[in-house]
Amino acid sequence: MDENNRITITVCGDGGCGKSSITLRLVRSQWTHEYDPTIEDSYSVTRTIDGQSYFLMLTDTAGQEEYRGLWAASNLKSDAFLLVYDITNVNSLDALEYFADMIAIEEDTRIDSGQTPPVKIVAGNKCDLQGARQIKSPQGLEWARKRGCGFMETSAREMVNIEETFALLVRRVVEARRVAANGGVADNPTRTAALPPVNEKDGASSNQVPEKNKVQREALWKRLRCW
Template identity: 75%
Template sequence: MDPDNRITITVCGDGGCGKSSITLRLVRSEWTHDYDPTIEDSYSVTRSVDGQSYFLMLTDTAGQEEYRSLWAASNLRSDAFLLVYDITNQHSLDGLEYFCEMIDMEEENRIDQGKVPPVKLVAGNKCDLSSGRVIKAAEGLEWARKRRCGFMETSAREMVNIEETFALLVRRVVEARRLAASGGVPATHTAGTAALPPLDEKAGSPSSPNEENKPKESFWRKLRCW
């Protein structure tokens, strides 16, 4: 396969947020609720995105604090990073700061060296557990916007936005490579979420002056990704 169609993705986040569940849903179409702390697992899968076949190499990394020092330098060389948190656990979103800071340092190094910067996407997992939600979608979106990340809410259990999340990562990596090859602005500075309209706190969906009198659609029917 053409090297340009090979994409490396590191999945990171606190322990128990569902990183392995998301990865296995994509790779094996399996879901498991048994939590087994992962130090590091690697997987590969082929997916077609926009009519093009891509070979995805995924690394499911350790989330427990005691394992973070084992984060290999190879993890930071990935094309893309999926930062996962649990919408029922506020600490899991706060814990992404550690990973985001490491990725940002790697981004600066790549830009200084004229290399393609990494793509970052935040996933609020377990969105099927609405009764236990403590992190609103608007909060997760705002967190991602401030750090120039894409944003999704996912459910490994219900297979919500799993394929869509990885397809979005692929598209952003392809765009980052295209921009770098043409001498354009790094994709992490253009493919974020800053241009989106603000969320309507009550409805949880974008609003604008022209939409004030329109019927409100459900959150996921109106807005599935950012």
């Protein structure tokens, strides 16, 4: 397979937020309710996106604080990062700061050296557990936007937005590579090197929604939610 069609993805986040469940849903179409703390697991899977076949190499990393020091330098070399939090656990969103800070340093290093910066998407997992929700969709989206990340809500158990999230990661990596190859200039006016958060239904950028238009704002949140 063409090297350009190989994409490395690191899945990170706090322990128990569902990183392994999301990964296994994609790779094996399996879901498990049993929590088995991960130190680090690697998987590979092939997906056809927009008519093109891609070989995805995924690393499911440690979330527990005592294991974070084991993060290999190779993890930071990934093409994309999926930062996962649990919508029923406020602390899980706070825990993403650790990973976001490390990724930001790596991003600066790549930009300074003329390399393609990594793609980042935040996933609010367990969106099937509405009765236990502690983090609202706007909170997750705002956190992601402030850090230049895309945003999705997912459910590994109900298979909500799993394929869609990884397809979005692939599309953004492809776009980031294209922009880098063009010297940092998008070759299409509708594209942007900033890669802002998008809606999982139709790809509409969240910052394209007029802030003063209440109806459109409400429609955006309705589409962002997965229940």
